Amino acid sequence: MANSKITQLLGDKSEYLLNHVSKTIDKSLIHATGPDVVDNLWIDSDRNIPTLNNLQRLFGHGRLADTGYLSILPVDQGIEHTAGASFAPNPLYFDPENIVKLALEADCNAVASTYGVLASVARKYAHKIPFIVKINHNELLTYPNSYNQILFGTIEEAWNMGAAAVGATIYFGSEESRRQIVEVAEAFEYAHELGMATVLWCYLRNNGFKKDGVDYHSAADLTGQANHIGVTIKADIVKQKLPTNNGGFTAIKFAKSNPAMYDKLSSDHPIDLCRYQVANGYMGRVGLINSGGESHGASDLADAVYTAVVNKRAGGIGLICGRKAFQKPMNEGVKLIHSIQDVYLDKEITLA
Template identity: 70%
Template sequence: MSVRNITGLLGDKAEYLLNHQCKTISQEQLHLPGPDFVDRIWINSDRNPQVMRNLQGMYSNGRLANTGYLSILPVDQGIEHSAGASFAKNPIYFDPENIIKLAMEGGCNAVATTYGGLGILARKYAHKIPFIVKVNHNEFLTYPNKFDQIMFASIKAGWNLGAAAVGATIYFGSEESTRQIQEVSKAFEMAHELGMATILWCYLRNPAFKTKEKDFHVSADLTGQANHLGVTIEADIIKQKLPENNGGYLALNTKESPYGKNDKRIYEELTSDHPIDLCRYQVANCYMGRAGLINSGGASSGDSDMAEAVTTAIVNKRAGGMGLISGRKAFQRPMKEGVEILNAIQDVYLDKGITIA
């Protein structure tokens, strides 16, 4: 995709997004993606050679190979959102082989999906594209609906099917988060011992985080802290929703219900209301980018998906992030169109004219 096409998709937001200069956290303080990321960052860590090999394998695959950026196709919605609701728009994806084919045709670095979906095709594809096994899920069949990430697969099982990495979700802020943190921490420890990389979906979930005015599940200060908890349990890569607002701690902290700890410099110096600055705060909480931040692509909106995907990629890249993990915008449409969406995202990271803010 040419710069002209990207500018056309952005419309009146082009100047705002492409020419923004970040005056909060400077890019010089960040550890930015690059071809030497594993040698520059992970060589000094406690990760063993097998983990570094698998990380490098992801960075060396697909259209973004050897750039330090990642484009990952995640399809766990068959459990998280129910298979019918997720695949009715495009029933071919009831068959997990088509999920893997979409990731390969779309030039992705890796494919992330369920233990069963990867296990049933492991011998055919594990050596062709890096696998990321999602080991826990919120199942959507218990009545009434509940929201709790529970383990679906063992780490050893993921290793046996040839996975390069494991993925897990923690619902930070929920009543169940303490148990989930402990479970995922132990799972990540074992994954590293066996040589697999770790990716954490650092999602917030608490009804109190959503008010009449704002949804603080996508607040920069709260998601940033979730990221910081994620890297503390040694997630190598953090998946997070793109921030849409800020001030979650401020809104939720009252005399009647004290919440968290705060510093006004978070809002006055380290962030602004610009989406790139909000995303940079997320990157800062990932050890200043030592653990890569990949933002999620969000739900499919129809005709606006291409523009939304490109916008998210630009915000992530210019903030200092490591890429996008976009699923529904790609698989809830014909495969050819899904490939086009994935390629458009990748084109942002391949475009040297789109620089770090």
């Protein structure tokens, strides 16, 4: 059983999550992470030596170093959600240095942010913590708002500031998704040539993904397929929202599906839903990190631990948590991230 702090935070969901045995995709089929993750999962790939070095930098830094798990601080919300809305709860983070300081204080594996944020402090910090430079963004000043990811810089810029990796978002399902797939695939290929790892935010955006009052943007079947496209364009790590439901394809009546996707490869248990996401990343060969999501105030700590437990037991490799951490005083943000890390350090919490 996990340590008492984790079980306490899980509350009445503790037994439901910690004692679950998955009867869908057996854990023996999952390429589980571990201390030798780069040797075990990447050494036979086409990734060049500098890229392997940078993957090892990511997995070898911070409090989770050499465990095979990642704890990443992402702060690109200044563009994605407007700076005022994102930093009003804690204006400290208008200053990029404090973003990096939070990642360092929390002993994260890496910090992910915009070209501007990371470039402004690169000479001071790029050698102290791995940088993940987010190369594209959605901007919210177009009126009416348009949800479209556009490139904000070049791969050379990220490489010149000493980044260990680049990150990008694709809005799968959107009108612009095909252009984004081509742009990001080309960018990732060049990043690999220069020796940087790649992280893909595999998000969904389409008003048609809402049906009869149910939002399927976080459905296991839709997000799983987004992950599968993401690994096809050679993302080394996939970021995805934790699935909250299933059956998007059948409800909306599009694409192709198979009844076994829902009754054999998954169930309504959150760990089984998340395992379906892992399976779509080549059975875990490409690691899944789930997002921490927006801040809800008092429940943030419990929500973050819940997500971490689901991700770990499903076969994921970590959490990327931003707003729940930086929209609080720094000491509280550090405490929250450490609680997430505690889940991945707890050897009693294993694959379901």
